Amino acid sequence: MTQITESPTVGDIVATYRRRSLLRVALVAGAALALFITVLIDVITGPADLSFFRVAHVIFQPGVATPKEDVIIWDLRLPVAIMAVVVGAMLGVAGAEMQTILNNPLADPFTLGLSSAASFGAAVAIVLGWSVLPGIGALFVTVNAFAFAMVASMGLFLFTKLRGVSPEAMILVGIAMLFTFNALLAFLQYGASELQLAQLIFWQLGSLARATWAKVGICVVVLAVVLPYFLSKSWALTALRMGEDKAAALGVNVNGLRLMVLAGVSLLSAVAVSFVGAIAFVGLVGPHIARMIVGEDQRGFLPLSALAGALILSGTSIASKAITPGIVYPIGMITSLIGIPFFVSLILSQRKRHWQ
Amino acid sequence: MTLHAHGLNFAYDRRPILQDVAFAKLRPGQLTALIGPNASGKSTLFRAIAGLVSATGTVTLNDEDLGRLSAKERLSRICFMPQFFAANAALTVFDVVMMAHKNLSGWRVDSEDMDTVAAALHDSQIGHLSDAYISELSGGQAQMVSVTQALIRHSDVYLFDEPTSALDLNHQLRVLGQIRSAIKARQAVGIVALHDLNLAARFADHLLLLRQGRVLAEGPPADILHRPQIAETYGVDIHISKGPKEDLVVHAYPS
Numbered sequence: 001m002t003q004i005t006e007s008p009t010v011g012d013i014v015a016t017y018r019r020r021s022l023l024r025v026a027l028v029a030g031a032a033l034a035l036f037i038t039v040l041i042d043v044i045t046g047p048a049d050l051s052f053f054r055v056a057h058v059i060f061q062p063g064v065a066t067p068k069e070d071v072i073i074w075d076l077r078l079p080v081a082i083m084a085v086v087v088g089a090m091l092g093v094a095g096a097e098m099q100t101i102l103n104n105p106l107a108d109p110f111t112l113g114l115s116s117a118a119s120f121g122a123a124v125a126i127v128l129g130w131s132v133l134p135g136i137g138a139l140f141v142t143v144n145a146f147a148f149a150m151v152a153s154m155g156l157f158l159f160t161k162l163r164g165v166s167p168e169a170m171i172l173v174g175i176a177m178l179f180t181f182n183a184l185l186a187f188l189q190y191g192a193s194e195l196q197l198a199q200l201i202f203w204q205l206g207s208l209a210r211a212t213w214a215k216v217g218i219c220v221v222v223l224a225v226v227l228p229y230f231l232s233k234s235w236a237l238t239a240l241r242m243g244e245d246k247a248a249a250l251g252v253n254v255n256g257l258r259l260m261v262l263a264g265v266s267l268l269s270a271v272a273v274s275f276v277g278a279i280a281f282v283g284l285v286g287p288h289i290a291r292m293i294v295g296e297d298q299r300g301f302l303p304l305s306a307l308a309g310a311l312i313l314s315g316t317s318i319a320s321k322a323i324t325p326g327i328v329y330p331i332g333m334i335t336s337l338i339g340i341p342f343f344v345s346l347i348l349s350q351r352k353r354h355w356q
Numbered sequence: 357m358t359l360h361a362h363g364l365n366f367a368y369d370r371r372p373i374l375q376d377v378a379f380a381k382l383r384p385g386q387l388t389a390l391i392g393p394n395a396s397g398k399s400t401l402f403r404a405i406a407g408l409v410s411a412t413g414t415v416t417l418n419d420e421d422l423g424r425l426s427a428k429e430r431l432s433r434i435c436f437m438p439q440f441f442a443a444n445a446a447l448t449v450f451d452v453v454m455m456a457h458k459n460l461s462g463w464r465v466d467s468e469d470m471d472t473v474a475a476a477l478h479d480s481q482i483g484h485l486s487d488a489y490i491s492e493l494s495g496g497q498a499q500m501v502s503v504t505q506a507l508i509r510h511s512d513v514y515l516f517d518e519p520t521s522a523l524d525l526n527h528q529l530r531v532l533g534q535i536r537s538a539i540k541a542r543q544a545v546g547i548v549a550l551h552d553l554n555l556a557a558r559f560a561d562h563l564l565l566l567r568q569g570r571v572l573a574e575g576p577p578a579d580i581l582h583r584p585q586i587a588e589t590y591g592v593d594i595h596i597s598k599g600p601k602e603d604l605v606v607h608a609y610p611s
Binding site: 018242 | 406408428431438439445451452458459460463467470471474477484486489
């Protein structure tokens with residue numbers, strides 16, 4: 001054990017903590033500012049040549065817009081830009097809490113097979129034409145994806161309730177579901193027509209282009225319900241990172257907390273994935289960035305995970321339009337390209353002081 | 357404040373871990389050392405007292421049946437420091453001691469909270485670690501943080517599961533001295549699980565000898581350490597002598 005050589009005074013210890021807390025607040029505020037800037041850039045980026053000032057004018061004085069500008073900004077660009085922020089935040093929060101309750105740095109909404117289930121649900125709609133909610137119209141692919149993701153979550157939820165909620169068991173069941181839904185998806189792909197296959201692949205690549213104000217509204221409501229609940233459990237979730245024993249000794253109902261958080265994470269993931277498709281890495285990378293910057297005190301970690309997820313997806317939305325002018329690439333392709341170098345650097349930095 | 361247990365039984369997969377465990381009323385300000393070989397049920401007894409395992413039997417605090425309290429209420433009166441400390445999180449020492457101080461409630465951290473935590477770190481002589489991540493700590497440092505987390509809480513009963521197992525000699529004496537002083541000053545009931553009988557003899561007022569989930573003996577160290585059950589339980593030959601400060605010194609030899 002390291003021999004103690006110098007002992008700071010109580011005042012020194014408090015001053016250090018105050019500095020760190022201020023830095024945390026400043027970093028969260030900085031991330032919020034950066035997000036505001038990316039949203040602005042996202043809104044002014046696009047094939048129609050609209051200047052920043054014109055866009056700002058149309059947003060703040062809707063009366064001045066031509067019908068074409070009105071459609072471009074209010075119906076196309078703004079819903080996409082806001083959707084990127086909200087879905088990014090949902091995936092960031094879902095990933096952060098998934099990693100927390102499973103005590104695993106590689107956990108994200110995809111680890112437990114939720115996105116595979118959603119993809120299978122979409123495939124059932126596209127290839128077989130079956131809808132879990134007949135008469136829903138054009139939304140039937142989305143509704144199917146959501147329903148199957150929730151079925152997968154419920155399966156996991158019931159399993160963990162019946163058989164105990166050890167993180168290892170949850171991950172193994174999640175992986176089993178991942179492979180099961182992937183296999184079922186392959187069956188449907190094998191029997192699909194070329195047109196159906198193209199539709200399915202496009203859905204799986206993930207796109208913000210399907211964003212509408214109604215979808216943005218649903219996502220905001222879900223996030224507004226789940227995030228405050230998670231924030232209210234900040235200390236308990238922070239305690240969980242010190243081990244189940246320690247958390248239980250501090251009075252945390254570990255099993256109850258895991259189940260409630262799993263329910264919240266499932267809802268966030270299922271809604272996000274069903275609206276924008278399978279967007280990889282946001283839920284994995286967002287929390288890791290937050291962890292490296294502010295640590296794992298959930299009071300800072302959770303807001304910054306949301307902001308980091310939102311920043312990544314907002315940046316991706318800009319990149320998807322800016323790479324080739326006139327073409328909007330599916331965002332799923334781009335998030336993976338951003339994610340993989342980060343993922344590799346993550347593995348290389350494993351020797352660092354905590355898993356990152 | 358007195359702690360009393362009666363008829364505690366607990367089995368895991370039909371394997372009995374605690375068998376009719378009972379101990380006399382443990383008095384306020386009294387530090388009890390829970391001794392016994394590995395797998396004798398010490399940690400499980402702590403969990404049973406804290407209500408973290410569903411043992412049958414009764415635990416009373418000031419004649420109040422703790423079984424009637426909710427898990428949260430029970431753990432607010434009983435502070436339990438578990439044996440193991442998972443330490444791979446990006447949390448600073450200050451963060452985790454603050455978490456224990458806040459007792460999982462209240463988002464806001466005010467100046468008073470900060471001063472309390474800083475003073476606790478200072479008293480435990482780990483102030484220099486306040487900004488370090490717990491994942492960077494040595495086993496001994498992590499153990500000192502754990503003890504600080506326990507002592508910053510205000511409870512009626514303190515249960516420490518092997519709080520000195522990773523500490524060097526100097527720190528073993530200091531941490532046990534700190535625990536003993538806190539128990540006396542707060543007039544709380546304290547139980548410390550220890551493997552080192554010399555530390556038990558020096559710091560404890562009362563010994564509780566556990567073997568295969570049963571209490572074999574309890575009483576003052578001077579009485580218990582001289583009993584043949586100690587040597588039988590540990591499977592060693594034991595010789596007790598007086599140290600230079602009239603304290604008991606336990607000499608153990610393979611039998």
